[in-house]
Amino acid sequence: MAQQQEEFKKALGNYPTGVTVVTTFDKENKPIGLTVNSFASVSLDPLLILWSIDKKSKSLEDFMSTEKFAVNILASDQEKLCFLFSSRVVDRFAQCEWQRSVNNLPILANTASILECKNVQQIEAGDHVILIGQVINILNADKAPLLYHQRSVGEIPKTFYQTI
Numbered sequence: 001m002a003q004q005q006e007e008f009k010k011a012l013g014n015y016p017t018g019v020t021v022v023t024t025f026d027k028e029n030k031p032i033g034l035t036v037n038s039f040a041s042v043s044l045d046p047l048l049i050l051w052s053i054d055k056k057s058k059s060l061e062d063f064m065s066t067e068k069f070a071v072n073i074l075a076s077d078q079e080k081l082c083f084l085f086s087s088r089v090v091d092r093f094a095q096c097e098w099q100r101s102v103n104n105l106p107i108l109a110n111t112a113s114i115l116e117c118k119n120v121q122q123i124e125a126g127d128h129v130i131l132i133g134q135v136i137n138i139l140n141a142d143k144a145p146l147l148y149h150q151r152s153v154g155e156i157p158k159t160f161y162q163t164i
C-alpha cells in the first residue's frame with residue numbers, strides 16, 4: 001500500500017467511532033447487513049444521516065436500490081455482531097437475534113439505538129458510495145455503545161468521562 005494511504009489509515013485510526021450494522025432486505029426478501037463505522041450525523045431539520053459503502057461490497061447493489069435501511073448502533077457487549085457482520089459468513093442473520101420492524105426492516109436485538117431511514121440520496125466518492133438516509137423511526141435503549149479505535153473494539157473506559 002502506498003505510504004500516503006498508510007498515513008491516512010493511521011490518522012483516521014486516531015479518530016475513534018462507534019460501531020453500527022446497517023441492514024435491509026434484498027430483492028428476494030432476505031435480510032442483509034454489514035458492519036459500518038463510516039456512519040455520521042448530517043442534519044437535524046430534516047433528520048439526515050450518512051454512511052459509505054465500499055464499491056467492492058457484495059451488498060452494494062442491494063443497498064443502492066433499497067428504499068429503506070436501518071442503522072443498528074451496537075451496544076458495548078455486542079462485539080460479536082461487529083465481527084459477524086464483517087466476516088465471510090454468508091447467512092449472518094442465522095447467527096444472531098433479529099426481528100422484522102413495523103417499517104419492514106430487519107433490526108437487531110439488544111442494540112444501543114436503531115435509526116430506520118429512507119434511502120434518499122447517493123453520492124459516488126472514490127472507491128465508496130455515500131448513502132444519505134432520512135430518519136423515519138428512532139429506537140433508544142439505555143445502553144453504553146461499542147467503540148472502534150485503532151482496529152480494536154471495546155467499551156468506554158471508566159476514566160473517560162469528563163463533561164464538556
Ligand SMILES: Cc1cc2nc3c(=O)[nH]c(=O)nc-3n(C[C@H](O)[C@H](O)[C@H](O)COP(=O)(O)O)c2cc1C
Binds near residue numbers: 035053054085
Ligand atoms: C469496525 C468496522 C467498520 C467497517 N466500516 C465499513 C464501512 O463504513 N463501509 C464499508 O463498506 N465496509 C465497512 N467495513 C467492512 C465490512 O463490514 C466488510 O467488508 C463486510 O464483510 C462487507 O460485507 P458484504 O461484502 O457482504 O457487503 C467495516 C468493518 C469493520 C470491522
